[in-house]
Amino acid sequence: MSARRIFSRPARFGAIAPYVWMVLFFLVPFAFVAKISLSQTAIAQPPYTPVFSLAGGLSALSDALAGLSLDNFRLLLSDDLYLASYLRSVVVAATSTAILLLIGYPIAYGMARLPKRWQGVAMMLVIVPFWTSFLIRIYAWVNILQHDGLLNQILLALHLVSAPVVWLSTDSAMYVGIVYSYLPFMILPLFATLTKLEPALEEAAADLGASPRETFWLVTFPLSLPGVGAGSLLCFIPIVGEFVIPDLLAGSRSLMIGQTLWLEFFTNKDWPVASSIAVVLLAVLLIPLLLYDRLQRRQLEEGR
Amino acid sequence: MADDIATSEPAAEPAPPSSPVPRPDPQPPILRIENVVKTFGSFRAVDGVSLDIRAGEFFALLGPSGCGKTTLLRMLAGFETPDEGRILLSGEDIAPVLPHQRPVNMMFQNYALFPHLNVRDNIAFGLKRAGMPRGEIASRVAEMVALVRLEGLEKRKPDQLSGGQKQRVALARSLARRPKVLLLDEPMAALDKKLRESTQFELMELQRKLGMTFIIVTHDQEEAMTVASRIGVMKAGQLEQVAVPRRLYEEPASRWVAEFVGDINLFEGEVTAREALRLRVATSTAGELVVAQPVAPVAETKVAVAIRPEKIRLALRGPAADAAAAAALNRVEGVITDASYLGGKTVYKIRLDGGAVLHAAQANTARLDADGYGVNQRVVAWFTPDDCVVLER
Numbered sequence: 001m002s003a004r005r006i007f008s009r010p011a012r013f014g015a016i017a018p019y020v021w022m023v024l025f026f027l028v029p030f031a032f033v034a035k036i037s038l039s040q041t042a043i044a045q046p047p048y049t050p051v052f053s054l055a056g057g058l059s060a061l062s063d064a065l066a067g068l069s070l071d072n073f074r075l076l077l078s079d080d081l082y083l084a085s086y087l088r089s090v091v092v093a094a095t096s097t098a099i100l101l102l103i104g105y106p107i108a109y110g111m112a113r114l115p116k117r118w119q120g121v122a123m124m125l126v127i128v129p130f131w132t133s134f135l136i137r138i139y140a141w142v143n144i145l146q147h148d149g150l151l152n153q154i155l156l157a158l159h160l161v162s163a164p165v166v167w168l169s170t171d172s173a174m175y176v177g178i179v180y181s182y183l184p185f186m187i188l189p190l191f192a193t194l195t196k197l198e199p200a201l202e203e204a205a206a207d208l209g210a211s212p213r214e215t216f217w218l219v220t221f222p223l224s225l226p227g228v229g230a231g232s233l234l235c236f237i238p239i240v241g242e243f244v245i246p247d248l249l250a251g252s253r254s255l256m257i258g259q260t261l262w263l264e265f266f267t268n269k270d271w272p273v274a275s276s277i278a279v280v281l282l283a284v285l286l287i288p289l290l291l292y293d294r295l296q297r298r299q300l301e302e303g304r
Numbered sequence: 305m306a307d308d309i310a311t312s313e314p315a316a317e318p319a320p321p322s323s324p325v326p327r328p329d330p331q332p333p334i335l336r337i338e339n340v341v342k343t344f345g346s347f348r349a350v351d352g353v354s355l356d357i358r359a360g361e362f363f364a365l366l367g368p369s370g371c372g373k374t375t376l377l378r379m380l381a382g383f384e385t386p387d388e389g390r391i392l393l394s395g396e397d398i399a400p401v402l403p404h405q406r407p408v409n410m411m412f413q414n415y416a417l418f419p420h421l422n423v424r425d426n427i428a429f430g431l432k433r434a435g436m437p438r439g440e441i442a443s444r445v446a447e448m449v450a451l452v453r454l455e456g457l458e459k460r461k462p463d464q465l466s467g468g469q470k471q472r473v474a475l476a477r478s479l480a481r482r483p484k485v486l487l488l489d490e491p492m493a494a495l496d497k498k499l500r501e502s503t504q505f506e507l508m509e510l511q512r513k514l515g516m517t518f519i520i521v522t523h524d525q526e527e528a529m530t531v532a533s534r535i536g537v538m539k540a541g542q543l544e545q546v547a548v549p550r551r552l553y554e555e556p557a558s559r560w561v562a563e564f565v566g567d568i569n570l571f572e573g574e575v576t577a578r579e580a581l582r583l584r585v586a587t588s589t590a591g592e593l594v595v596a597q598p599v600a601p602v603a604e605t606k607v608a609v610a611i612r613p614e615k616i617r618l619a620l621r622g623p624a625a626d627a628a629a630a631a632a633l634n635r636v637e638g639v640i641t642d643a644s645y646l647g648g649k650t651v652y653k654i655r656l657d658g659g660a661v662l663h664a665a666q667a668n669t670a671r672l673d674a675d676g677y678g679v680n681q682r683v684v685a686w687f688t689p690d691d692c693v694v695l696e697r
Contacts, residue, residue, distance in 0.1 A: 203381075205429070208404075210429070
């Protein structure tokens with residue numbers, strides 16, 4: 001039997017389906033965005049030039065190609081606004097991911113140590129917030145954190161503060177919102193890694209004289225690093241591009257890149273600049289992905 | 305894989321008569337287990353076990369799965385705490401001592417090697433925790449690597465080792481701290497039969513060389529008999545019998561032990577006469593049997609007569625056989641229903657005229673099948689009163 005015949009036709013289609021998906025729903029749209037990022041803004045429909053049109057024939061197409069330029073990317077570099085936005089996004093995402101790890105790890109660790117029949121319940125409790133719309137949950141935080149909101153009422157009632165504290169439109173409020181929203185994405189991969197850990201490994205460490213603290217840092221934590229990496233990426237990447245949470249909870253003094261992009265697109269109607277922001281954002285996000293990939297590959301090679 | 309020890313010795317017959325009778329030991333035992341009870345919910349996993357283990361012993365806890373042997377071992381390691389009773393190590397109660405502070409080490413059933421550490425770091429793990437100086441760690445690791453013959457594999461990760469190599473790393477790691485007592489939880493369960501046999505001999509060799517106290521948990525009676533100098537048989541959380549391998553096999557304390565350790569024929573019956581040296585037992589399925597009076601007087605009237613298959617002799621009916629068999633006090637007749645050729649021996653199943661099925665093993669001492677019997681052949685089986693055991697429990 002030849003190797004070619006091992007897979008039946010439907011199975012072979014199954015193998016290429018992800019690539020078809022990627023081409024249709026990622027590469028093609030990205031090509032559009034990339035093209036727009038090289039165009040110029042125009043008061044027209046669509047609001048940029050040049051427009052590729054097959055009607056004009058080859059000469060029109062080459063004219064259009066000549067009209068493309070890197071001007072928008074030069075603008076991104078020249079105006080501090082964009083650089084500051086990118087920087088703020090990365091800082092906010094990194095800080096949030098660190099907080100998420102600090103909160104999510106103990107929760108996942110505790111869940112993995114629950115008796116099997118309680119683990120399902122704990123998992124449900126982690127997932128249950130998803131049953132309410134994300135937007136509504138963020139609005140609920142607006143309610144809690146606003147001037148006469150629940151938090152201030154409680155603090156006043158307990159006489160912990162004498163006057164309402166400003167929570168809303170601060171970075172603290174934004175971090176609360178982000179950590180609250182992304183916690184399940186940190187907990188679930190960590191939980192998956194930690195439950196797979198053989199309990200005998202921790203017993204073996206204790207048997208060999210490791211205190212509980214040493215056992216954690218020398219055995220449990222190193223073996224949970226794949227979960228730490230997966231959870232961190234799963235949180236870091238979407239947080240960099242986050243729009244809704246900073247828009248509703250943070251102040252307007254400094255913007256995250258998602259907000260800047262939104263402004264360029266909807267307020268300034270400058271599609272080309274908005275597109276170039278998106279292209280650079282993608283490039284920024286590729287860095288952690290590539291790092292993670294290299295780390296995993298090195299681990300695999302070490303294991304060889 | 306070097307298994308020179310195994311090839312130089314035949315691994316066939318168990319029960320090496322290394323120390324036939326336990327010598328009276330003036331020293332206190334290194335490990336004393338006193339009335340230990342452990343319950344999980346309403347299940348009494350260990351139900352009042354008392355046991356003394358002397359320094360330098362190779363002790364085996366033998367029993368079917370779920371008998372509590374692993375729970376007992378885990379209490380010695382400190383992973384479970386006894387609900388009742390005491391465990392004394394060198395005379396000191398170790399109940400309050402946490403696992404990581406106990407001078408015992410355990411070799412885990414599936415080895416529990418740290419997958420992110422290489423062979424050397426796995427072995428050095430316990431030494432580093434003990435705060436041993438670097439240079440000493442290096443030399444101790446080298447010594448351990450040589451002891452279990454893993455030279456050249458120090459930098460491998462557990463994933464890159466074979467089952468037998470992993471087993472050696474686990475052994476080296478648990479021995480590195482030179483524990484007072486080494487606990488081994490089914491250490492050979494994951495090895496194939498040939499490797500298991502050679503490893504058993506290596507383990508014995510190692511234990512003799514180091515003079516350490518080993519306690520092994522196993523469900524394999526042949527393994528227990530091969531490696532251990534003394535065996536404790538556990539059933540439903542209790543110690544059924546503690547004895548050297550030979551006594552366990554030849555003088556089982558109960559019907560249950562007799563049937564658990566090796567193959568045996570049991571005939572239920574009633575004592576009809578007590579003579580000076582003999583007992584007569586009327587069995588329902590094999591007629592009247594004569595057995596030697598055991599050292600301890602038999603109190604019960606309802607007893608079982610037990611005889612091991614290899615102690616039964618067979619002959620075809622005929623004048624010669626009749627003459628030999630007539631001299632024997634126990635003589636039964638029946639028809640062979642099944643013959644299993646096992647290489648070294650052949651096991652016959654014989655339906656006796658009394659209704660019982662008798663297992664008789666005949667050693668295949670000659671290459672040519674001269675004294676084999678066939679199915680449906682009628683044979684005479686006989687055995688001496690001394691080879692029978694009377695079981696009251």
